[in-house]
Amino acid sequence: MNEKKAVGEKAVEFLKEDIVVGLGTGSTVYYTLQLLGKLVQQGYSIKGIPTSSQTAKIATELNIPLTSFNEIDEIDIAIDGADEVSSSLELIKGGGGALLREKIVAKAAKKLIIVADSSKLVDWLGSFPLPVEIVPFGVEATKRHIQKLGINPEIRMVDGTPFITDNGNYILDCACPKILAPHEMEHDLNMIPGVVDNGLFIGMADMVITMDRNKEVIIMEREKQVTNTIHQ
Structure with a gap:
């Protein structure tokens, strides 16, 4: 199973039309972007704010409409990846080199959704540089x-x-x-x-979409601090 594809695409289910979406950077969000691109081709209406020139390039190729902070005041939902996710939903990010723009976008978002394969889950941050x-x-x-x-x-x-x-x-x-x-x-x-x-993102992630040992998608939420299993 391609965990990155499974969790990256799952994040799209939490989006609604006519909202502003923060578009993260990395190999897991890549699958989020690919699915968003397909939906846009089918008439789905969103605007995205990319966290890197790499993401902006991909979004443009997929015809995902982009906007900027000159045009909007806040972001409805941001979707991004992480290099480490602790049990308390604290993060290390920046392996792709986009941590500053990622943090600016995350701070401006009403909700930050993190997509991460199971290898990114840790008890304590610090193994990843x-x-x-x-x-x-x-x-x-x-x-x-x-x-x-x-x-x-x-x-x-x-x-x-x-x-x-x-x-x-x-x-x-x-x-x-x-x-x-x-x-x-x-x-x-x-x-x-x-x-x-x-690259420390502390108290910023509202939701983490990842996989459990049984290769099932799970949703971890900060507010409830509970894990719900979603059977695919």
Whole structure:
């Protein structure tokens, strides 16, 4: 079974016509976009705000209408992926390098739905290197300040050169111990000069769509903190 396809497509069931949808980035949301594109071709009416140039390109190819914050005040529902999801629905995001725009879109959304295959579920955040977006100026100074928090940052490289985000910044991938206080770490990182934002998404996910051990889609909701099994 393709877990990413199953959970990515399931998210579309929570959308209604004539709403603004935050369109996330990554291999799981890809399937959300593909299904949305098919629905749009059939006359389904939505507007999307992409979290990356990559997503904007895919959406345009699928003829999904796009809008911007110049035209709207808030987003009805955002759908995005995650690199880690804790049992309390806290997230690490940014493996695709779009964490800043993803967080801006998530913050503007009335509801944030996360789609993630079962491999992304963890008891505690921290196994996946935490992405931190930083400005290019003063990289080494910023790294030294981050190291004082007890984590080890390394510049993300692509073909021997630093990865550049859609915002013209660098990404530091930070090896962390088990993150027992994610809210405090999110705050402490963002207080460092040179840090634009980090991949800890704390208290932001309203719903997580994933798979259980029986390969059944499950819905985890923050409000109820209960898990409902959906038989396919």
